[in-house]
Amino acid sequence: MLTAVDHVQLAAPPGTEDALRAYYVDVLAMTEIPKPPALAARGGCWFQAGSVQLHLGIEEDFRPAKKAHPGLTVTRIKAFAARLAAKGARVTWDDNLPGHLRFYSEDPVGNRLEFLQPR
Known part of the structure; x- marks a missing residue:
């Protein structure tokens, strides 16, 4: 019985963490959250932004x-x-x-992102 999406995992090439931080924090205004030490x-x-979490794995x-x-x-969405x-x-x-405004963008490593707002 699904109730919510906990997070979405995206992939990235090795050594791109600084570029990802610059995009997800500075451009998307998300907050970096700590990963558990083993991970x-x-x-x-x-x-994370609100209840939305994006995990970028190498x-x-x-x-x-x-x-x-x-x-x-x-x-x-326009702003x-x-x-x-x-x-x-x-x-x-x-x-x-139908019923939505939406656009696509890409993060620095080419991951496609869809942003949408109901009309």
Whole structure:
């Protein structure tokens, strides 16, 4: 009996933690949260905003997914998109989901992210 999504795990190549921190903290305004010590040894980093957690794990043979992505609900989506664009992130609007405003962007390692707001 599912009640919620605890977190979404995305992958990243080795040595990209600083770039991920710059994006997820400075651009998306998330907070980095500590990984448990046994998991921290593997590298990567975890981020949170409200009840949303994104975990970035290190994958040696990393290739960003072309289609797979988390869908993240936001408020004030147009202001949020402008913030991302002002910080150098690509924003691609998509009008194909009835009842929603939405756009796609990518993190520094190419992970696709969907941001949406119900109309």
